[in-house]
Amino acid sequence: MADGLVQRHPDLARAGGRLSDDPDDGPRREPTWRRSLPHQADVRRRLVHDGPVRRAAADSTISGMRVGTDAVHPQHAVTLPSHHALRSPWGACTVPHKPVVLSYGDGMRVAAVVAVIGVHASGIGVMRYGRLDPLHWWSVNAVDSLCRWAVPIFIMLSGALLLDPARDEPAPTFYRKRMARVGIPLLVWAWFYFFWTWAFYGEPVDRTFVIRALLDGLTYNHLYFLFLILGLYAVAPLLRMYVRRVRRPQQWAVAALVLALVSFGILQNAIPMNALTRFVPFIGYFLVGILLRDVPATTPLRAAALVAFLAATAFIAIGTGQRFASWGPDDWRSLALYDTLGAPVVIQSIAMFILLRSFFAARAGTHPRESRLIRLLAPLVFGIYLVHRAVHDLLAGLIDPLLPAAALPTIVLQIASTFVVPATVVALLRRVPYLRHIVG
Structure with a gap:
C-alpha cells in the first residue's frame, strides 16, 4: 500500500x-x-x-x-x-521497457481504504446479532460482505507495481526505500497502539504482552497488514525474477494453486503464523496483481467480473446470516466466510480488481475534478489506514446506542467520519518535517 x-x-x-x-x-x-x-x-x-x-x-x-x-x-x-x-x-x-504507470492506481487505493473502514464500522453491528432488528442486522451484514475485498486489493495493487519485470532497481536500494517507508510507521504505530490498548481499553500491557504481540505480528487489529507487506517486500525481488523468466500460463497456474491452498487452510496449517511468516498466504494475491494488470479489460471480462462479484458477495452475506443463526456471534465459525483468504473473498477480490481497474482507467483524464480529488487523497491513504482504528474506537461508543434505531444510516455516518477525521490528521502530520515519516 x-x-x-x-x-x-x-x-x-x-x-x-x-x-x-x-x-x-x-x-x-x-x-x-x-x-x-x-x-x-x-x-x-x-x-x-x-x-x-x-x-x-x-x-x-x-x-x-x-x-x-x-x-x-x-x-x-x-x-x-x-x-x-x-x-x-x-x-x-x-514496449514499454520501463515500469508502467497505473492510471487507476490512486483511485483503487482510495476506494480500498474506504472499504477497510466499512469493514470495521459494520463489524460493530454484525456482532450485535440478536440485539438488533433483523432488517438492521442484515443491512450491516450486507455492508460488511460488500467490503471484504479491501485488503486483497492493496496487495494485488502492490504486486502490479513491484513485480513489474521492467523494474531494474538493485535489491539493496529496493529494500532500503521500502523497509524505511513501512518499517518506521510500524514501529511508531505499534507502540502507539500498545499505549492505546492500555489507556483506552484499560488492558494490562506488560513486557510479555509486547514481546508476544511483536513476535506474532499482531500488535493491533489492523497492523498485521504492515507485517505481511514487509514480508512481501522481502521476497519481491525474487518473485520479480520469477515473473520475468516464467511464462504466463505457468504463473497463472502457480497463483491459482497458492490461492487454492490458502482457501482450504492447507498453507496456514502447514506453516506456523508469526511476524516472519504472516505474508506467505498472501503471495497468491501478490502474484495475481501483476497477472491481472496485463489482461485486456474486455466487455465480456467486465461482465463476468460483475457477475462473480455479486455472486460471491451474496454467498458471503447469506452464508454468514445462516451461520449466525446456527452458532451465534460468539462462535468463530459464524465469521468464517468473512475470511480474507477464503474462496468467496478471493473470487470477490479478483472480480473487484478488474471492475475498479476498468472504472478508474476509463475516467482518468476525462473527469478533472474527480482526478484532482483522488490525487489529493491518494498520498493520505497509508496514514488513514494507520490512524483510523483509534478514531473508530472513539466513535464506537457514540455509534453503538444509535444502531438499534437506524443501523444503516449510522454505519454510513461512521464510515464518513472515520475517513474524514484521519484524513485531516494525516494531512496535518505530513506538513511537519519529521512527523510526516510516521504516516508514510
Whole structure:
C-alpha cells in the first residue's frame, strides 16, 4: 500500500528509422521490425485496453505512431530492436521497457481504504446479532460482505507495481526505500497502539504482552497488514525474477494453486503464523496483481467480473446470516466466510480488481475534478489506514446506542467520519518535517 504512493512515469522508447545513429550506415532504410507493425488504428484499439493516463497528454510517439502508455499485453505488443527493450519470456522484446504507470492506481487505493473502514464500522453491528432488528442486522451484514475485498486489493495493487519485470532497481536500494517507508510507521504505530490498548481499553500491557504481540505480528487489529507487506517486500525481488523468466500460463497456474491452498487452510496449517511468516498466504494475491494488470479489460471480462462479484458477495452475506443463526456471534465459525483468504473473498477480490481497474482507467483524464480529488487523497491513504482504528474506537461508543434505531444510516455516518477525521490528521502530520515519516 505504502509503495503505491510514489509511482514512476514511464518514457516510451523513441526509435528512429535508422538501425543506428552512425551517419555512415548508408542510406536511410526502414528496418524489418517497423515494416511488420500493424496499422496505427488497430494498434491503438488493442494496446490501450485500460485507457491512457491522460488521453491527450500521456501518449508517446514511436516512429510516428502514437501508442498509449498503459500496460501492454504481450501478444499485442509492438516489437523494438533489442537495445531498446526488455527481454520477455515470450521471446519478444516488448514496449514499454520501463515500469508502467497505473492510471487507476490512486483511485483503487482510495476506494480500498474506504472499504477497510466499512469493514470495521459494520463489524460493530454484525456482532450485535440478536440485539438488533433483523432488517438492521442484515443491512450491516450486507455492508460488511460488500467490503471484504479491501485488503486483497492493496496487495494485488502492490504486486502490479513491484513485480513489474521492467523494474531494474538493485535489491539493496529496493529494500532500503521500502523497509524505511513501512518499517518506521510500524514501529511508531505499534507502540502507539500498545499505549492505546492500555489507556483506552484499560488492558494490562506488560513486557510479555509486547514481546508476544511483536513476535506474532499482531500488535493491533489492523497492523498485521504492515507485517505481511514487509514480508512481501522481502521476497519481491525474487518473485520479480520469477515473473520475468516464467511464462504466463505457468504463473497463472502457480497463483491459482497458492490461492487454492490458502482457501482450504492447507498453507496456514502447514506453516506456523508469526511476524516472519504472516505474508506467505498472501503471495497468491501478490502474484495475481501483476497477472491481472496485463489482461485486456474486455466487455465480456467486465461482465463476468460483475457477475462473480455479486455472486460471491451474496454467498458471503447469506452464508454468514445462516451461520449466525446456527452458532451465534460468539462462535468463530459464524465469521468464517468473512475470511480474507477464503474462496468467496478471493473470487470477490479478483472480480473487484478488474471492475475498479476498468472504472478508474476509463475516467482518468476525462473527469478533472474527480482526478484532482483522488490525487489529493491518494498520498493520505497509508496514514488513514494507520490512524483510523483509534478514531473508530472513539466513535464506537457514540455509534453503538444509535444502531438499534437506524443501523444503516449510522454505519454510513461512521464510515464518513472515520475517513474524514484521519484524513485531516494525516494531512496535518505530513506538513511537519519529521512527523510526516510516521504516516508514510
